[in-house]
Amino acid sequence: xxxxxxxxxxxxxxxxxxxxxxxxxxxxxxxxxxxxxxxxxxxxxxxxxxxxxxxxxxxxxxxxxxxxxxxxxxxxxxxxxxxxxxxxxxxxxxxxxxxxxxxxxxxxxxxxxxxxxxxxxxxxxx
Numbered sequence: 845x846x847x848x849x850x851x852x853x854x855x856x857x858x859x860x861x862x863x864x865x866x867x868x869x870x871x872x873x874x875x876x877x878x879x880x881x882x883x884x885x886x887x888x889x890x891x892x893x894x895x896x897x898x899x900x901x902x903x904x905x906x907x908x909x910x911x912x913x914x915x916x917x918x919x920x921x922x923x924x925x926x927x928x929x930x931x932x933x934x935x936x937x938x939x940x941x942x943x944x945x946x947x948x949x950x951x952x953x954x955x956x957x958x959x960x961x962x963x964x965x966x967x968x969x970x
Contacts, residue, residue: 866960867934877919887961895969918943946970
């Protein structure tokens with residue numbers, strides 16, 4: 845019985861680590877402005893909201909929009925304000941620091957077929 849409880853506990857810990865590793869990879873990529881690691885988590889469509897526009901994009905369109913945003917603004921860093929999880933979904937709220945100013949940024953990921961997928965990125969001017 846103790847062994848079963850230990851195995852179940854270990855499984856739960858490993859699963860929660862795996863869930864948070866997804867958002868941690870995305871956050872690490874935001875810190876450097878590197879789009880490639882982010883795109884591997886894109887859902888079929890990604891909602892991207894920026895101060896001047898908002899739309900749902902296909903994976904390839906979202907990649908281009910994000911690359912353009914990062915290169916136009918010159919990413920310097922990303923500081924996490926809050927990170928959490930609810931019912932298999934993950935979110936992160938932080939500040940994207942760029943050469944053109946700071947953006948309050950929200951990242952939302954959802955568990956879909958045992959994989960975390962990025963569904964929404966929101967940039968708001970500070």
